Amino acid sequence: MTAEPRKPYDIDSLTDVALRVFAERGYDGASMDDVARAAGITKASIYHHVSGKEELLSRGLGRALDALFAVLDEPESREGRAVARLRHIVYRVADVTLRMLPELTVLVRVRGSSKSEREAVERRRAFDRIVTELIAGAQRDGDIRADVDPRLAARLIFGMSNSVVEWYRSGPLARDAIARAIVTTAFEGICTRV
Amino acid sequence: MTAEPRKPYDIDSLTDVALRVFAERGYDGASMDDVARAAGITKASIYHHVSGKEELLSRGLGRALDALFAVLDEPESREGRAVARLRHIVYRVADVTLRMLPELTVLVRVRGSSKSEREAVERRRAFDRIVTELIAGAQRDGDIRADVDPRLAARLIFGMSNSVVEWYRSGPLARDAIARAIVTTAFEGICTRV
Numbered sequence: 266m267t268a269e270p271r272k273p274y275d276i277d278s279l280t281d282v283a284l285r286v287f288a289e290r291g292y293d294g295a296s297m298d299d300v301a302r303a304a305g306i307t308k309a310s311i312y313h314h315v316s317g318k319e320e321l322l323s324r325g326l327g328r329a330l331d332a333l334f335a336v337l338d339e340p341e342s343r344e345g346r347a348v349a350r351l352r353h354i355v356y357r358v359a360d361v362t363l364r365m366l367p368e369l370t371v372l373v374r375v376r377g378s379s380k381s382e383r384e385a386v387e388r389r390r391a392f393d394r395i396v397t398e399l400i401a402g403a404q405r406d407g408d409i410r411a412d413v414d415p416r417l418a419a420r421l422i423f424g425m426s427n428s429v430v431e432w433y434r435s436g437p438l439a440r441d442a443i444a445r446a447i448v449t450t451a452f453e454g455i456c457t458r459v
Numbered sequence: 460m461t462a463e464p465r466k467p468y469d470i471d472s473l474t475d476v477a478l479r480v481f482a483e484r485g486y487d488g489a490s491m492d493d494v495a496r497a498a499g500i501t502k503a504s505i506y507h508h509v510s511g512k513e514e515l516l517s518r519g520l521g522r523a524l525d526a527l528f529a530v531l532d533e534p535e536s537r538e539g540r541a542v543a544r545l546r547h548i549v550y551r552v553a554d555v556t557l558r559m560l561p562e563l564t565v566l567v568r569v570r571g572s573s574k575s576e577r578e579a580v581e582r583r584r585a586f587d588r589i590v591t592e593l594i595a596g597a598q599r600d601g602d603i604r605a606d607v608d609p610r611l612a613a614r615l616i617f618g619m620s621n622s623v624v625e626w627y628r629s630g631p632l633a634r635d636a637i638a639r640a641i642v643t644t645a646f647e648g649i650c651t652r653v
Contacts, residue, residue, distance in 0.1 A: 291570070294487040348650065376485070400649075413649050417637065421644050424622020425615045432614055443611065450615050454648030455594075455607050456542065 274304060276314050278326070282322035284367035289431075292322055292371060322371065323381035327369040330388045332361045337395060348408035351399050352448055359426045359444035363433060370430040393419050422451045468498060470508050470518070476591065477515035478561035481582035486565060505642075511547055523562040524582045526555045531589060542602035545593050546642055553620045553638035557627060564624040587613050616645045 271280075282304045286295045297318055301308040315321055336342060341353040362369040377386045393416075400415035409418075426447050433443065449455075463622055466472075476498045480489045482614065491512055495502040530536060535547040556563040571580045587610075594609035603612075621639050643649075 291485065291487055293485055322549050408651060409649050410643075410651050413643075414636075414640065417640050418644065418649050420622065420626055421619045421641060422649075424625070425619040428614065428618020428621060431618070442608075446608065447615060449604075449607075450612065450648065451644065452648045452650045453647045454644065455603050455612050455616075456646045457602060457604050458652060 274306065274310070274314065279304060279311060279314050280321055280324045280328075281367075283318075284325045284371055287322065287325065288367040288370040291374070292318075311375035319379055319381055322379075323384075325368050325371050326375065326381060326385040329365060329372040330385060330392070332365055332368070333358060333392055334388075336361060337392075347399050347410065351396070351403055352452060354396060354399070355422055355426065355451055356444050356448050358423070359429065359447045360440060362429055363440040363443060366430060366433065369420075369427070372407055373427045373430050379381055393423065396423075422447075425451065466484060468500065468504070468508065473498060473505060473508050474515055474518045475561070477512075478519045478565055481516065481519065482561040482564035485568070486512075513573055513575055516573075517578075517637075519562050519565050520569065520575060520579040523559060523566040524579060524586070526559055526562070527552060527586055528582075530555060531586075539602055540602065541593050541597035541645075545590070545597055546646060548590060548593070549616055549620065549645055550638050550642050552617070553623065553641045555622055556623055557634040557637060560624060560627065563621075567621045567624050587617065590617075616641075619645065 274282075280301075283295075283300045285300050286303050290299060291293075296306050297311060300318070300321070301311055304311065315324075325452040336357040337353055339353070339357065342350050342357070344350070353387060360422075372385060372389065374387050375382045375389075377383045397415045397419045400409060400413070400418050404413065404415065429443060468476075473494075477489075477494045480493050480497050483489075484493060489512075490506060491502050492652060494515070495505055498505065509518075530548055530551040533547070533551065536544050536551070538544070566579060566583065569576045569579050569583075572575045591609045591613045594607070594612050596603060597603040598607065598609065623637060643645070
């Protein structure tokens with residue numbers, strides 16, 4: 266095989282590279298030099314495409330949040346009993362997290378220290394509020410236990426699902442098995458039912 | 460009230476200050492200047508007590524891990540049916556996380572980029588292995604469903620519990636209510652049982 270010339274970078278493929286670097290070194294710990302090195306091009310060529318590190322972060326966070334909100338538009342998230350919609354959303358959020366690991370890693374670690382980060386935190390909160398409302402609805406239907414605080418439940422379930430960014434490496438455990446285990450643990454718990 | 464003269468710092472109270480700074484700004488993003496500013500003393504006075512930033516991190520991580528391992532030595536973690544020991548451990552890990560928030564925040568975010576961090580990751584893995592074994596034991600007792608992967612279950616449960624460092628601020632939700640919600644979600648799930 267002869268080495269093929271690499272396709273020139275565009276803004277999307279540069280964002281891919283930057284997200285992998287941010288996920289690995291942390292956004293604060295990563296420099297544009299690191300991104301340039303990972304891309305195998307000069308820093309000047311990167312600045313030809315983007316204004317700086319924050320634009321790359323902002324694009325990555327946008328991708329993650331767009332994917333999460335797209336889940337809410339799926340028919341299974343919009344139709345049927347609240348608890349069934351909720352199960353679908355929790356499964357698909359875990360699935361999106363596993364499929365878009367660099368994007369979600371960066372989103373999960375955001376702490377709101379820049380404008381893009383604060384905007385992402387706001388959008389993420391809006392997402393969590395929608396899920397919290399749905400948990401409250403399922404509770405009114407009698408499908409979710411009355412002693413559950415809907416906001417706390419949303420936080421714990423997404424805490425479980427977000428944690429995959431810390432330990433998942435594509436390997437023997439299939440994505441589908443992990444997403445299903447998250448749904449089972451959240452809704453049924455790990456104990457056998459008596 | 461007249462202002463009391465501040466007690467001179469010792470190594471422990473300096474570690475307290477440093478952990479709050481690390482938890483807020485991230486370890487990589489925090490400098491010894493930030494720690495000195497938060498402590499209200501000069502950087503030179505800090506170096507009188509510690510060799511540098513990594514020693515402060517190492518002491519913080521040591522506190523977090525000592526507290527987690529101490530949970531395993533409690534009688535309720537050592538005696539009785541595996542599932543009951545497990546419930547106790549999950550409750551107490553959540554409780555320790557909420558009580559020692561700066562320490563656990565720093566531990567949860569560690570990615571193993573220095574010697575102290577790698578050692579902490581190793582100790583944390585050893586802790587998770589003990590819990591994984593206990594889940595497998597409870598499964599053999601028939602108390603935990605057979606289709607649960609013990610290692611995955613340990614990761615998901617601690618993922619849920621670790622997530623409190625991202626959102627908990629001492630406020631209306633009492634620590635005990637959160638720790639109990641984590642146990643209930645993990646073992647029984649949020650659905651009503653039919």
